[in-house]
Amino acid sequence: MAGRLKQPTGRYGGRTAEERQAERRGRFLDAALQLFGDTPGFRATTVAALSEAAGLSTRQFYEEFRTLEDVLAALHLQVNDWAEESALAALADARDLPLPERATAIFRAYATNVTSDPRRIRITFVEVIGVSPRLEEQRLARRSRWVGFICAEAAVAVARGEAARRDYRIAATAFIGSVNGLLHDWNAGWLDATLDEVVEELVRQLLGILRPTEGTGRSG
Template identity: 85%
Template sequence: MTGRLKAPTGRYGGKSAAQRQAERRSRFLAAALELFGADPGYRATTVAALSEAAGLSTRQFYEEFRTLEDVLAALHLQVNDWAEEAVLTAFAEAEGRPLAERVTAIFRAYAANVTGDPRRIRITFVEIIGVSPRLEEQRLARRARWVDLICAEAEAAAARGEAARRDYRIAATAFIGSVNGLLHDWSAGWVEATLDEVVDELVRQLLGILRPAGWEPGRSALPSAAP
């Protein structure tokens, strides 16, 4: 199949074509969250099974998507959008608070959103891996958004004299890898800790990056190495 089928146009049942299309898409994504994020998983799901779970036809599927990979791509973006919205809300609510409190509030919001539904964890950290070069590029692009967010917060903290001035990109990239790995392992039951303990550990790691040994509040940069 080279492309999607054309969806019907005009009003039906009091809803516009655009409203019906949005509703169908939402139902397919909700069904995908259940099938991809729980059992049987993305690789064992068929178009027919997904359509049945959504209460829609396979024809309606092809009016919205070309392949199941398109569904997984859309679902991965949606799950990341939910987490990003939670973080941005926490950013706004923590405005003006000391750095440690601000970082803690932000990570609590992120962790609560990501781990609140085990299906989201599986979509973000398991099902998306190794599917195709296209989805790998998408996964890395979304991770880069999180790196950019950490860098922006670090640079703002440095400008306020709450953190060291430096290029944070490599450190932020490494830190995001730690976040993803620890939250995945915790959700899989491989880490014996409460979610609060996990968040506290991540906060300590980030504060250690922002305020390394030898840095003092108000200092604009790290101390120079001794000759």
């Protein structure tokens, strides 16, 4: 399709065109979470199948999206947004706690959100891989955003004298890779551990990165 079909305007059934559009879009994303995140997966799903699962028509699909890749891109961002919102909410509640408690609260919230639905993990760590340069760019951009999150918290820890003063970008990038790999393997059943044990290991790794080592000074 060269572009999406023209959207309807005005009120219908007591709802605005924008409200109806948001509801349709949500139904397509819910259906995509099921089909892309479970069976048959993104690559084996058709526009017709997705529309049927959403209880909508293919014409309505093209009013909202150009391609199935657009749906996967939107769903990938949504799943990441859910996880980020959980981590930020936990951080707000734990802001005044010492570093170990803060880190535990953040990663328990993140891990609980991501693993609450196995389909979310598949969308984030499996289905977006290798689809297109555009989705790879988006995936790496979201990873960079998580790296920025870790670096920002490292800066807070440095200011409080809880962490060594240094550039954390490389360490944070390596740590995010560890988070993704560990949660994926745990969810796939390749790791015999509880989620609490996984979170504890992630916190130990993060504290090992942040805490001053011998020969480094502490900030005042």
